[in-house]
Amino acid sequence: MQPFTYQAPTSVGEAVTLLADSTHQARPFAGGTDLLVQMRRGLYAPELLVDVKHIPELNRIAFDPTAGLTIGAAVSCAWLCDHPAVRQHYPGLIDAASIIGGAAIQRRATLGGNLCNAAPSGDSIPALIVLGATATVAGPHGTRSIPVADFCIAPGKTVLGPGELLVALRIPPPVPRSGACYLRFIPRGEMDIAVAGAGAWLALGEDGSITDARIALSAVAPTPLWVKAAGEALIGQSPTEDAFKEAAAIAQAAARPISDVRGTAAQRRHLVGVLTRRALQGAYQRTK
Amino acid sequence: MTQSKITKQLVSTTINGEPVEFLCEPQQSLLECLRDILGLTGTKEGCNDGNCGACSVLLDGQLVNSCLVLGVEIEGRAVTTVEGLADWRGLHPIQQAFLEAGGFQCGFCTPGILIATKALLDRKPNPSEAEIRAWLSGNLCRCTGYDKIVRAVQAAACHLNTECEVDA
Numbered sequence: 001m002q003p004f005t006y007q008a009p010t011s012v013g014e015a016v017t018l019l020a021d022s023t024h025q026a027r028p029f030a031g032g033t034d035l036l037v038q039m040r041r042g043l044y045a046p047e048l049l050v051d052v053k054h055i056p057e058l059n060r061i062a063f064d065p066t067a068g069l070t071i072g073a074a075v076s077c078a079w080l081c082d083h084p085a086v087r088q089h090y091p092g093l094i095d096a097a098s099i100i101g102g103a104a105i106q107r108r109a110t111l112g113g114n115l116c117n118a119a120p121s122g123d124s125i126p127a128l129i130v131l132g133a134t135a136t137v138a139g140p141h142g143t144r145s146i147p148v149a150d151f152c153i154a155p156g157k158t159v160l161g162p163g164e165l166l167v168a169l170r171i172p173p174p175v176p177r178s179g180a181c182y183l184r185f186i187p188r189g190e191m192d193i194a195v196a197g198a199g200a201w202l203a204l205g206e207d208g209s210i211t212d213a214r215i216a217l218s219a220v221a222p223t224p225l226w227v228k229a230a231g232e233a234l235i236g237q238s239p240t241e242d243a244f245k246e247a248a249a250i251a252q253a254a255a256r257p258i259s260d261v262r263g264t265a266a267q268r269r270h271l272v273g274v275l276t277r278r279a280l281q282g283a284y285q286r287t288k
Numbered sequence: 289m290t291q292s293k294i295t296k297q298l299v300s301t302t303i304n305g306e307p308v309e310f311l312c313e314p315q316q317s318l319l320e321c322l323r324d325i326l327g328l329t330g331t332k333e334g335c336n337d338g339n340c341g342a343c344s345v346l347l348d349g350q351l352v353n354s355c356l357v358l359g360v361e362i363e364g365r366a367v368t369t370v371e372g373l374a375d376w377r378g379l380h381p382i383q384q385a386f387l388e389a390g391g392f393q394c395g396f397c398t399p400g401i402l403i404a405t406k407a408l409l410d411r412k413p414n415p416s417e418a419e420i421r422a423w424l425s426g427n428l429c430r431c432t433g434y435d436k437i438v439r440a441v442q443a444a445a446c447h448l449n450t451e452c453e454v455d456a
């Protein structure tokens with residue numbers, strides 16, 4: 001790895017100042033499970049790493065039944081997956097956070113990093129999108145809030161501007177009779193990158209019909225893909241197998257997969273259909 | 289910024305229960321610091337990108353890949369390496385179980401697997417076989433086919449846990 005300097009600020013303001021200083025080519029550093037690997041491969045040669053793990057706002061999980069869930073950007077997947085309120089209220093998020101790497105990676109990798117790495121295959125991003133998550137970002141010109149669905153703009157590229165730092169992810173409180181689920185396909189049991197993935201979220205009315213739905217996909221487009229039309233097609237319908245198949249077909253049509261070492265475009269499109277249908281079934285089970 | 293500006297940093301930490309101070313450059317991984325600066329060569333370098341688990345250590349009791357931790361990050365924290373498992377009484381029960389079950393062949397992955405096993409059993413004293421296999425998915429072994437490793441973990445759990453009923 002190229003030499004760099006290391007700073008571990010203890011406030012958001014200090015971190016933003018360091019990141020915004022144009023004399024440095026600086027990068028935020030949380031779990032390092034993507035960044036250090038990419039630096040060793042020569043993809044990045046930052047002059048300054050800003051370790052964000054000592055900043056309180058980036059190192060907390062807070063749940064409130066009316067405010068929802070706030071996940072600091074430096075919270076590890078293992079910490080999140082062990083959190084009782086997250087397990088109880090957001091099992092669809094646990095689906096994704098618990099499959100990012102094996103046990104050792106889980107203890108360092110963060111959802112904030114998964115989002116900022118902006119890989120098309122990032123497992124937590126579709127799960128965050130279907131839950132309606134927003135990203136709280138601090139920068140030299142203040143703080144702004146960005147829907148996670150709009151955060152990634154190309155493979156490895158995000159909307160973050162110079163000096164901007166992801167502080168936290170915010171997820172709305174769970175609504176009654178709602179449920180979410182994320183599923184991916186990989187050829188081995190663990191420690192792999194999605195060939196394709198699908199997240200689904202459903203909310204039911206008192207009569208049991210679907211009042212709202214969201215579906216998002218991973219690894220089948222240059223960015224994680226929110227398929228709005230697939231969710232909208234479910235609104236007003238009963239949560240039946242036929243309705244789920246129809247939504248899955250819309251998701252398949254929206255996918256823009258490529259063929260690569262992990263799978264062919266045709267296989268990925270097929271998987272989108274299967275995974276979307278199963279994720280909807282899983283989300284429906286969790287509405288009960 | 290030029291390379292000449294980058295100076296070594298002093299790191300004060302605890303390794304295997306002992307206070308340790310060392311100098312390292314920010315780009316040196318914890319793995320490099322352990323092996324090349326501190327002479328703790330029990331921790332192995334395999335892939336150096338977080339896939340193989342040969343470099344597994346405990347950082348404040350949590351399992352991590354030391355190739356993906358910077359040496360400067362362990363300031364004020366506690367690291368356990370494979371050298372910290374045995375004590376004056378002899379091998380740690382996990383090491384003894386691996387020895388008795390033949391849970392290794394060439395031995396290169398073994399330090400990482402011993403550490404990963406300690407992290408698992410500290411967290412979950414009586415894991416199922418499926419839980420053991422899932423937990424060790426980040427520790428690659430090219431010799432054993434994993435079966436004897438799983439039996440060794442079960443035997444270690446049994447030894448450490450008086451309520452264990454596994455006949456390993």
